[in-house]
Amino acid sequence: MKFARRSIAKAALATLALASIGTAALAQGAYPNKPVKIVVAFTPGGPTDVVARLIGQKLTEKWGQQVVVENKPGAAGVIGSEMVAKAPADGYTLLMATAGNLTVNQHLYPNMKFDPVKDFAPIMQTAAVDFVLVTQPTSAYKTVKDLIAAAKAKPDQITTATSGNGGAPHLAAALFEHAAGVQLTTVPYKGTADAVNAVLSGQTALDFDAASQVLPHIRAGKLRPLAVLGTKRSPLLPDVPTMAEAGLPSYSFSNWFGLVAPAGTPREILEKLQADVAQALQDAEVRTKFQTMGLQPGGGSSAQFAALIQTDAAKWGVTIKQANIKAD
Numbered sequence: 001m002k003f004a005r006r007s008i009a010k011a012a013l014a015t016l017a018l019a020s021i022g023t024a025a026l027a028q029g030a031y032p033n034k035p036v037k038i039v040v041a042f043t044p045g046g047p048t049d050v051v052a053r054l055i056g057q058k059l060t061e062k063w064g065q066q067v068v069v070e071n072k073p074g075a076a077g078v079i080g081s082e083m084v085a086k087a088p089a090d091g092y093t094l095l096m097a098t099a100g101n102l103t104v105n106q107h108l109y110p111n112m113k114f115d116p117v118k119d120f121a122p123i124m125q126t127a128a129v130d131f132v133l134v135t136q137p138t139s140a141y142k143t144v145k146d147l148i149a150a151a152k153a154k155p156d157q158i159t160t161a162t163s164g165n166g167g168a169p170h171l172a173a174a175l176f177e178h179a180a181g182v183q184l185t186t187v188p189y190k191g192t193a194d195a196v197n198a199v200l201s202g203q204t205a206l207d208f209d210a211a212s213q214v215l216p217h218i219r220a221g222k223l224r225p226l227a228v229l230g231t232k233r234s235p236l237l238p239d240v241p242t243m244a245e246a247g248l249p250s251y252s253f254s255n256w257f258g259l260v261a262p263a264g265t266p267r268e269i270l271e272k273l274q275a276d277v278a279q280a281l282q283d284a285e286v287r288t289k290f291q292t293m294g295l296q297p298g299g300g301s302s303a304q305f306a307a308l309i310q311t312d313a314a315k316w317g318v319t320i321k322q323a324n325i326k327a328d
Contacts, residue, residue, distance in 0.1 A: 031091055031269050035066040038094045038259075041080025041101060043073045047212065047293055051127050051257050052096035054289055058280035069096075076166065076327065077101045078109055085114035089264035091273065095120070099256050100168065103312040107320045108166045108327040117313060120260040122305040123273045125298035126281065127290060129255040130211035130236065131172055131229040133243070136202055137221060144227050144246035147206075151182035159185045160206035161195035166327050169195060171316065172208035172229055172253045174323035176243075179251040199223065210255070211236055211294030229253035236294055254312070258298065258305055274302050 036059070038052045049071065056067035072080030081101045087093035095101070102116045133144070141147040151158050162170040165188050173186055187204050189195045192213050199207035200222055207214065211234055217223040218237070227246040228234050230253065243251040259277055261270060280286060281297045290297055319325075 031272060032063055032065045034092065035068055036092050036094065038067060038069050038096050039080050039084050040069055040071050040096050041073060041077035042071065044071050047129065047210070047295065048096055048098055048257055050293065051295070054286050055126060055277060055280050058283055058286060059276055062276055062279070075109070076105060078105055078112055081116065082112070082114050084260070085119040085262060087262050089262040091261060091265050091269035093262065094123070095260050096126070097258050097260050099254070099312055102258070102260070102309050104166065104171065104316045104320070106313065107317045108325070117309060119263050121263050121265045121270055122302050122309060123259040123261060123270055124277055124302060125256055125258040125300060125305045125308060126277065127257045127298050128230065128296040130234040130294040130296065131168070131208060131253055131255060132211050132214055132234070132237065132240065133206065133208050133226045133229065134199060134214050134218065134223040135206050135226060136199065137224045139205065139224060141226065144243065144248065147226065148180045148182060148247070151180065151184060155183040156185050158206065159187050159204040160208065161198040161204040162186050162188050163192045163195045164188050164190065166320070166325055168210070168255045169208045170325060171319065174319050174325060175253055176208065176251065178319065178322060179248050215294060234294065235291060256298065270302060
């Protein structure tokens with residue numbers, strides 16, 4: 001009888017163990033089974049915020065679970081990024097990061113309390129941002145070669161607007177100086193709108209800025225585009241050459257957004273996120289909205305995104321040191 005009772009007890013324990021394994025597997029396979037939060041480390045309404053909300057909407061439709069976008073601005077994106085880096089690694093708190101968050105800030109803010117490379121698990125690049133070099137329509141610079149010749153003849157006398165020290169326009173200008181072997185004078189403003197207004201009014205001669213910010217003025221004939229800064233022409237400005245086509249083959253400026261999770265997030269959750277975000281980026285509504293904003297839909301694997309982060313982090317470390325760029 002004792003033997004029979006022991007056998008029954010063992011069988012019951014085995015059944016419970018199998019049940020618990022099954023329950024864990026079910027819970028794991030059911031991700032997400034509660035709302036997911038995407039943190040944007042900037043104010044509402046900007047391109048990072050819009051990208052997060054577009055993708056969040058498509059994930060909500062697919063999952064039947066709410067995807068909430070939470071804005072946590074401050075310190076050039078450091079505050080929101082740190083919040084996600086320290087969040088539980090369970091797939092329910094994500095960061096819609098920018099190149100600045102993941103590859104630039106570490107070189108500008110040495111006292112950050114997290115490592116943007118080691119403390120995040122890359123999911124995928126979600127968008128690439130078209131940037132354009134512009135000047136006034138009455139400017140003597142008709143081409144990039146004209147600009148380089150003038151800058152070499154008059155070092156530090158040609159001005160370019162930036163949205164603040166260490167921002168994307170500043171980095172794009174610094175990269176241009178290095179590639180062209182010239183020296184410009186950068187004039188920092190309090191934001192993108194002020195920088196665009198500076199070149200419109202002639203306070204500065206140049207602006208390296210996002211296509212979405214300058215395109216209306218280009219179409220109105222108020223700004224002249226000299227080059228697109230990426231490796232491909234922008235569909236919004238198909239007649240404008242890339243910087244490489246304009247005479248600087250080594251120049252390539254890429255600003256991008258990408259989704260990351262806290263390091264240690266289970267692989268199966270990361271794989272599901274990558275697959276579902278990739279599907280969202282193929283949606284016609286998302287692609288149309290991206291195009292109007294001067295964005296190219298992202299894609300690729302998590303490994304490719306991780307490689308991009310590593311490459312850009314190294315590149316911007318060198319550029320920032322060479323140009324002696326300091327955060328505001």
